[in-house]
Amino acid sequence: MKSEPTEFSMEDLAVSGTTYWSGVRNFQARNWMRDTMRVGDGVLFYHSNVPPIGIAGEAEVVRTGYPDHTAWDPKDRHFDPKSSPHAPLWFMVDLRYVRRCRQIISLAQLKSTPQLAQMIVVQRGVRLSVQPVKLAEWKIIMAFPEWV
């Protein structure tokens, strides 16, 4: 799951312990949260856009998809008049902090790992902010020395 650290970072999650992943306004990303993610699923927390770019830590799904209430608030940056409590359009999950990386696992590092060549995040032009990670990819990443 991608987040710009200036908006919400791995450090922020470490402080709060849990969070709801609001603000996703892309249908494919929404579908992953609403339809596929399950309690206990591991999450790679990825810092986008602001260097150092890459995986910053690990989280865990603690609540499956439910309506994103920030879409209903006209004052919210992610307000969407097409969503309502009666007919929610956008969904989110809750995450729990697991651990931080001692050091960011950089995008460059992911790209230079041949076994991760098929990973979605390294594909050209992919902007999806919530995306699935294969078990084999997860295992390779968890074996990186950046983990505590």
Add this chain to the structure above:
DNA sequence: GCCAACGTTGGC
């Protein structure tokens, strides 16, 4: 800051 790549919108 640039810009490629993508998703969404809306006219037709």
Add this chain to the structure above:
DNA sequence: GCCAACGTTGGC
């Protein structure tokens, strides 16, 4: 249903 225009994402 097509597709041009537009807005956004996100690496560099």
